Amino acid sequence: MRGADISTLKKNLDKGAVYRDARGRRADPFALLAAGGMNAARLKVWVNPADGYNSKATVLTMARRVKAAGMKLFIDFHYSDAWADPGKQNKPAAWANLPFPQLRDAVYRHTADVLGALRAQGTPADLVQIGNEINGGMLWPDGRWDNWPNLAALLTAGSTAARSASPRTRVVLHLAEGGNNAGHRWWFDNAVSYGVPFDVIAVSHYLYWHGTADSLAANLNDLSARYGRDIMVAETAYGFTTAEDDFEPQIFTASLAATAGIPATPAGQVTAFRTICDIVAAVPNGRGIGVFYWEPTWTAVTGAGWDPADPASGDGWENQAWFDFNDRALPALQVYNAYR
Template sequence: MPDGKQCEPPGIRRRNVLLGAAAGAGALALGAGPLAIPAQAASFVKGADVSWLPQMEAQGYYWNNSAGTRQDLFTILKGYGITAISLRTWVNPSSDPANGHCGIEETAQLAKRAKDAGMQVLIGFHFGDTWNSVGVQNPPAAWAPMNYSQMLDAMNDYVYHSCNVIKYYGVTPAWVKIGNETNSGICKPIGSVGHPTQMTGLLNAAYDMSKHVFPNTPVLVHLAQPQKLDSVQNFLNAYRDNGGKWDITGLSSYAQGGNVAGVLTNMQTIQSSYGKPVMQVEYGGPVGKPTQVRDSLKAFIAGLKGFGGLGTFYWEPEGYPSFNSYNSSAWDDSTRRPTAAMDGFLAA
């Protein structure tokens, strides 16, 4: 860690927390059960993932508000009613600005910055060294040679340690997300959905260690493409039937226009079928079609509110295309002003 900094509270050392095979389906049900109730009772969350922020600032990027005045990004986001920040973290990332960084030390520092700005924080574990998504679920390189028992031990150690680093920086996350778009499982092939007992064991270990450090923080699992209902159900059925523990179902959807209504219907079905509130943890749309994105965001927020969904997070709205060619952000590269897409938060 940078400068040899001690990143855990005094008296807490990095260690392995051995749960053994029992973790596969039900060990340490720490805080399980009642947390879904306050989550449902909370006001609707409007959020944004801004994990690229430090790397962009290091390259000289900045952000103007809608009036064209340069301002701190968190201040601008709060002006749109955004109260929560989502941050991803990787195990041993590279130094690549767009596809690396986001190690736990950097993530914890940005989480503290968000907290100091008056924002809630969602910490999202990818359980990889770089992007994991609906199509890719690679374990960290250091875990790849491991068998299931060894990987279970590594998972316990990693999540316990990471949560303590977050805690050391004075941040209690409002939510912890275990995995990213895990339709096909995690850390494949060991934790593939085709090996549901092992998949559940790894995710339950992450759940338990999150609760061990943050007993009152709801934990999410995260699935992509709710328009493909069978894919989401395939994971959730396997996870539930093997004793999987979670408090909120996180869903990614970037649907636009006429496709939003069908996705909302499926989201409501997922919520009612599994008895867990849903949260849209990723949203965005073409930077060149901001009014379409604005109207689709409005529709998602209204629809989610209508059936008791918990919130919506815009994914990397600050990510200028010139930074890494990502074309679903919500800031104009030339004026440094937010596009009309952000107005979807104001009108809903």
């Protein structure tokens, strides 16, 4: 799968974003992505987001566009009203005071509801992620990393719901820090020992945060063999510049570029991206099944900022997009064509 997370694309388009090809001609972003070799899209799901985006309703709308473009669909449940990642796994407000048995049931119902609705409208998910970057667990404090019985029960509820509502959908478990072999072995040893059902292992790997390319390759090869599962990189990205196009400070900086050792240029972005793709393609026995670049269409547009509760927030990601500050496609948009 040659994929990208395009969760913010609908919000961007609704707020007036424009996308152009490399020659500056305005075009439909789905057509540009498909022409660049992309064949799969990832969409995150929040429970009750403040701005309504990344909700069940908007995911259903986006899923129709994804499937109409001939792409596979990868659904990413955060089990939160906003961002969930290694540093925060906040419960949705509606679930905040539920006793654990009811919290587990809420995970089941929410998962089954969204995946069932996708299947009913003829756009079933090909992959589903039960939690997002859950190295430290999910739905804190109940499902923290130091309470594996609870964490396993929540993961099993999500996985069981997915398989019931959408039987052909493959279940993915996703961790950050793609080069952290010891941490990942510990985590997946626990998941297996508690009988959590899953089909695919996914990691995030940003070369400026998560270690070297060699550490990623070694970890993917080991995890795939150790657990007998297909494996993928569910998130990666790199900056084509360290400049910014709005008032929000950029996540990707000159310091991070120095850490990665790759220039913050359009050519450097291609180098970093291809490095990840090559590693996944080389996983033995064809177990490396895909790469998903994170938010390549999230350009700086007023009103499409990072905080769903604050319409005045900005975008700290536009210097890692596949479109420059004049909305023109960058060379990174064409990388996937080399892997068709």
